[in-house]
Amino acid sequence: QAQLVESGGGLVQAGGSLRLSCAASGRTFSSYAMGWFRQAPGKEREFVAAIRWSNRNTYYANSVKGRFTISRDNAKNTVYLQMNSLKPEDTAVYYCAGQPGDYSEYAGVYNYWGQGTQVTVSS
Numbered sequence: 001q002a003q004l005v006e007s008g009g010g011l012v013q014a015g016g017s018l019r020l021s022c023a024a025s026g027r028t029f030s031s032y033a034m035g036w037f038r039q040a041p042g043k044e045r046e047f048v049a050a051i052r053w054s055n056r057n058t059y060y061a062n063s064v065k066g067r068f069t070i071s072r073d074n075a076k077n078t079v080y081l082q083m084n085s086l087k088p089e090d091t092a093v094y095y096c097a098g099q100p101g102d103y104s105e106y107a108g109v110y111n112y113w114g115q116g117t118q119v120t121v122s123s
């Protein structure tokens with residue numbers, strides 16, 4: 001059974017950095033588009049970043065552009081989200097997701113989801 005497991009979350013001060021990892025198992029996700037989403041308390045899940053299977057095209061929400069970088073290592077079946085210059089408003093549970101089609105900013109098209117990892121940015 002396919003599974004995505006996120007790790008790397010934690011507590012960091014504003015201006016700091018974290019790198020999230022999403023390890024896939026149970027199937028090969030190398031041909032899947034992968035995305036990162038986040039959900040803050042009382043808010044809807046929102047798109048953060050996505051990457052096409054080819055690893056040559058990446059997409060970001062305006063709120064994280066220039067600060068976050070998504071990447072993937074298909075040999076390791078792992079997707080990363082490098083987060084720099086973190087702000088308190090980045091505080092949320094971050095989810096990894098995968099789907100066999102093209103990248104998308106819409107959570108509903110993703111077939112596979114991880115359990116989430118908490119990121120807390122203190123001011």
